[in-house]
Amino acid sequence: MNITDLTTLLPIIILAAAPVVLMLVVAFYRSHVLTFVLTAISLLICAASLLYPLSSASGHIGTLLTIDKFAVFYIALLLAACLVTGIFTYGYLQTSKCIKEEFYILLMIATLGCSILVCSNHFVTFFLGIEILSVSLYALIAYPRATLRQVEASVKYLILAGSSSAFLLFGMALIYFHSATMEISQIVTLASSSESFASPIVFAGFGMLIVGIGFKLAVVPFHLWTPDVYEGAPAPVTSFIATASKGAVFALLLRFFAPLEMSNGRFYIVFAVIAIASMFVGNLLALLQNNIKRILAYSSIAHLGYLLVALLVSGPLAVTAGTFYLLAYFVTTLGAFGIITILSRDDTEPDTLQACRGLASSHPLLTAVFTAMLLSLAGIPLTAGFIGKFYLLWAGVSVQLWLLVIILVINSAIGLFYYLRIIVALYSKSAGQSCPSTTSLSCASGLVLAILMLLLLWIGIYPAGVLHVIQNMF
């Protein structure tokens, strides 16, 4: 550990220190505004400190962490997601009577967990990151009021996350037993090359690891918690789970599995089956839902299925295509949940299709943005989602994963149906009841929404710049 290591580690240190500072501030002086501002400032400082690891040579901190360009990019993305969630939360909690300040502390801790995940290179940091993330999510899901629905969601998440962590640990132990190393990069290269890894113990170990990772990604068949948690959790927390929590785990997956030659490896069949099942189950079950948050939950299952297709492309193309898709997914999902957040207060969330009927006549601008977000999720031109999906198909066709890309295409068509259902509801005449109010639409959230919308269009119309950045990152 020398001074370069410390500066490289600076973003993580800042992220870890910020919740402590916040906690101390809250202990002495409770103020919603102050806590929010401090959160935002610490996120920005952390973002600025990302320049240090960018300039450092290797980015390896011992064997535990690797803060390379890849990690820097993802940490930046996570910080942005956290900031956006924080801003939407501010409006959401403003009218609430509950205790507000701790929300930001928990959010920061969850972001810390995600950031550790994206730069982990060791089973220890991997597990540490996942646990930090999970524990803060338990509290966040049940956050402001702890209504019955929220508690149910939280307990469900707690039990399932707990057991998936057990799987993860057991899998790690089995692999360690055989390979005598906990460095993930070594294990993965061993697994792909040496024949000794055909032993049943290692196979079981990897199986259990996939259970643990699959749970966090909410891919089929480990997706059962998703709809309930999405529905039960407060809207900003849902948006955090949908983006940061899944994105971080996917980044980990990309980092270690993308370099493998998937097409003939033994991981191929496992990931392909999971991807196909996720696409079909996610899209087909979404058709049956009447709650927007549940629809988005199932749609996120399908989107993770699409992302696994990118993973199966393998090689540098997998990393760039997956990252680009994830970026588009982040922008879109944050925007969509942002709008649900703006329409909600902590006691009422108009998240059923019925409640959103006629939104277009009362909030035309908000509805237009929401429509754009949904169309982006569906992958329609002019939006980021379209270029993302195009990139995925491009990558898939380039290595001739014909089966997967055709299934992806079929699923895009199925998916359209439920996105259109939401849009139809937004534009149809309201059934007479009062439209949801937008008490929580503050200046800041309006600005963030506008930025997300511009990003969506910019990536959708002229993606050359963003592509350049991503392709040079790795």
Next chain:
Amino acid sequence: MIIVWILSITVLGGLLAWWYDCHWNQTLCRWAALLTLFVDLALLIWHYSATAGIIAVSQTYPWIPQFGISFTVRMDGLSFLLVFLTVFLGIISVATSWTQIKERVGFFHFNLMLILAGIIGVFTALDMFLFYFFWELMLVPMYFLISIWGHENRTYAAIKFFIFTQASGLFMLLAILGLYFIHGRATGVYTFDYAELLGTHLSSTAAMWLMLGFIIAFAVKLPAVPVHTWLPDAHTQAPTAGSVILAGLLLKTGAYGFIRFVIPLFPTAAAAITPTMMIIAVIGIIYGAILAFAQTDLKRLVAYSSISHLGFALLGIFAWNTLALQGAVIVLLAHGLSTGALFVLVGVLDERLHSRDMNNMGGLWTAMPRMGGVGMFFAMASLGLPGLANFVGEFLVLLGSYKVSPVLTILATIGFVVSTIYSLWIVQRVFHGKCKFEKGQLTDLNIRETAVFAPMILGILWLGIFPQPILNTAKPAIEALQQSVANQAKVDLPHDGEHQ
């Protein structure tokens, strides 16, 4: 610059219309849309005269160099005619919705202009990615047009339309990507440029699969028979302007795709599939005509007649000789005018009677003589009366396809007979017989409506009596395409011989 100008002016007009409706008033918004389209029209005419009828112009700008995508647009005679039709029917659509659309007028015109821009893009794009981009772009506003301003069963129709066209479009995207990578591997140049991809050498299996990807997308749009089921619903439920654009323009993009992409990109595979496609075309002609005859909903009747007419276009395209292709182009233009006009007529009737059911009509000639005359004219155009546009097109197609397959051509003429029956049926049921309305209850065509019909009547007469300028405009483009296919076939044939 002309193409980029037209595209951006159209989009700007849409934005302006939306903005006017929000901040000023609805009439201004209608005028904004109308004037924008007139500017487009003036630009097109100016371009035609400035280039002395040669037209060909192309532009390329870099767009996404990482994928080999550029913004390449090109206008030749074929594109010019279709773009002209687009702008013309755009004007008709705006004019015909003047009193029919009363809710969210600005958003309506925004969507309308966006569809038109998408269609113009489809007709001019010569980068495969750009083509797909425009192809998908026009779907969303069309979806809104049907689902917001449509008739009673609009949601179902809109979703069906969207899913059919989107899903088929994605298969085309896969085919485009497949072609892109095969070309890239063979030459080392990864590009979506149509001109580059044109000479790609493909194995016969690859060519067949990739071509099927394209054919699915275009056959759904056209529509060819097994995948036509979205059309009657979408056409019937759309507002009048939507129906005009659907029938007059959107269907043409499918036919255009066959002419521009399917056959030139995959000449050998297309030759192999020609008999099948021609049979499908003939089935479409007869099936559409018979189903049209069975309808009582006037709008649905016109919708089914579209399937029949576009069957002629498909027949002509796959016959692939100059005569048949010229005929197909005329069919596209004539169908755009005559069917568009029939949809406008149904809209005008619906505005007065609040019904599209022919059982509620009858004897309208006495109540509205002017409308009766107009209706009679377009029914005659639709049945292919000599001297009117459809006759020229369908006759040329039959002449051309007779050289390729006499049997199918003879079968296709049955379509002529049935179309005569249903067209006269319209006149009989709607305008003749006992009048169910009192005199004075219904008003005849007003000035605006007459002004809408007049140019369409003139256009149909012109195409029917003196189509030569149109044929001359389309000819260089068609010959260039035929030349490219012939060259490609020369390269392919000896190669296939080696394999055997």
